[in-house]
Amino acid sequence: MDLDGWEGSPPPSLANPALLREPPATERGVRTRASLIAAARAVFERVGYLDARLADITAEAKCSTGTFYLYFKNKEEIFAAVLAVAEEEMRHPGMGRVADTGDPYAVLAASNRAYLETYRRNAKLMALLDQVANIDPAFQRLRRRRAQAFIDRNARGIADLQKRGLADPDLDPELTSRALSMMVSRVAFSTLALDEGGPPDFDHLVDTLTRIWANALRFPDHRG
Template identity: 35%
Template sequence: MAARRRQATQEWATRTARDRTDAPARGRLLDAAEAVFGRLGYGPATIADITAEAEVSRAGFYVYFASKDEVFRVLARRVRDAFLAAQDVPGVDTDDVAAVTEASTAAFIAAYARHLPLLVLLEQQAHADDEVRALWEEIRERPVRRAARYVRRVAAEGRVHPVVDPLTLSRAVGGMSVEFARTVAARPASYDAAVRDVTTMYRHLLGIGAPDRQ
């Protein structure tokens, strides 16, 4: 009975605290979980590893997350949102296609390089977990389809002249960005060149001019 009461209290605390998404401790736990999962892998990683990395108590962990599974899925959603945000390009005029291609490419490569260890792990876990698989498909597909909608719009307005179907083009640019991001993850100094080169190819596929080279 006492054990059930403790479990119920823990679950209640978790549910009632989930809206406090901006709490600094929650952010530290998520950052720590990403580092731990990337370093140890999903199976070997423990809640104790995460709380030690975050310098948060185990009780503090349960204020925000019910389990290791939950924090992993929250991380997956955070990564998905990071890739969608990469296409928002705040401060850039969306009618300026040249600026959008450079800003969105830079943001995508930066996000992929930053989250690469977790992305590798997500792809692995997707084979065994339906919910993770759905999140992984979102991470792969939503940015591509969103980019394709943008290309269709600016093509219809006569701003670009894509050499292939917008969805095919967006998949190609996404694939190039992923490959360059892997290099950036290993060699961060290559970031500027990676952005320049992918942007050049992106613009070529859109039928517009290449960026100025320094």
């Protein structure tokens, strides 16, 4: 869940910049590279990162191994490219970019819905990221830095609500943001990426997590 828009620098990327090459100079090159990235994502999501082979990716993309090496050195490079593209696709509005309203609960609900809809569309990728984080310490560090950036962003949003008299002033914004942000992300992972107990009713999921957020912050005139 995102409580406000980004101010200043965007959140750190999950894609290691050292593994990203300059994009091709020709339209044909751009199309071929994009086809390889889409194929790699399909393979990674289907068999997992460890079991994915370059031969699987080139077969999915219907191209030769030689063509692959024109654009990527190895599996690590194309995985970084998959992440870079996915991050652009997964952007969603924070609280400051949802339609203006004087009702903080409505804004909170809209922001939670945007986050969870994005998560649901990319559920297989989210499960893949969890797998890679468990085997790659460098990727795990990137993921933690990115998570902290979102926690910091939500903490600023909570502090702003406190200044406006719309949230419990005695709460620590950073600690509250950490607890609530992690709650939403882990519930999203267990229900949407792992599908534990079967897929949930989506509207019920959004409503429940939003009510917990609002009750924790003690929104005025709101009873969950």
